[in-house]
Amino acid sequence: MSKIQHDRTHHAKMATGVGDPQCFKGKAGKPKFKIGDRVSVKDLPDIFYTRTMVYTRGAVGEVVELVYESPPAEDESWDNTDKSEWFYSVVFKQNDLWPEYSDEFSNDSLETELSERWLESA
């Protein structure tokens, strides 16, 4: 078996002097969601890798910021950086995430970043 040739410099070349995820700016196209949109988190398969926490799946939250464009973690973790997507900061009510969360603290919220592939309109 011959050795696999790895491109050892392309990621560094892209990011040098610009930063990561700034080097992916403008690569994701038009964002599907805007600030204030209600979104729910899809229950996509998560074998091998994801950074989308399982406790957010199926929960409804609100988009509060479009944070950056980047390849999704599931792709970047195998160095697949050709396809970027928008990342959104989404706020959930803790009550909506944890069934036993006390009503006394119903104003508590949780904010986290999710990539577009995980979201659909709610």
Next chain:
Amino acid sequence: MSSATREEVLRHLNTVGYIQPALHKQTHAPSPDEIDHSLFRAYTRPVHDVGGEADIPIRYEEKEEEQWELNTFATCECLAWRGVWNAEERRRRQNCDVGQTQYLGLPYYGRWLLTAARILVDKQYVTLTELSDKIYEVKKRYE
């Protein structure tokens, strides 16, 4: 082989027994029909996704990094700088690919260091026999 080695081997086999998942049923080598969707999902989850899992409180301790931990961090950053991996690939390997036993059982920078060695083998920068020969040689210096 010295008896010190035999002692270590037997101690190792006992230690492995202690770190098996403490499920109160027989779980090894299941037939396919014993793995329903819930179990499949649980077994194949990314093991770093621990939010919401039952656990006991961990004692928080303020502690400075040790020298080997700083060296490990610098080594891993150099591997990124030289294009061997990016930060997300490093996280995937040290937080998920290591498996639940190592993820929960090893110190944070221990996983970094193990993963740095692993990627050099995976991407064929060193062979496993070169790596293990080197570890063996270094270990001998301290005997």
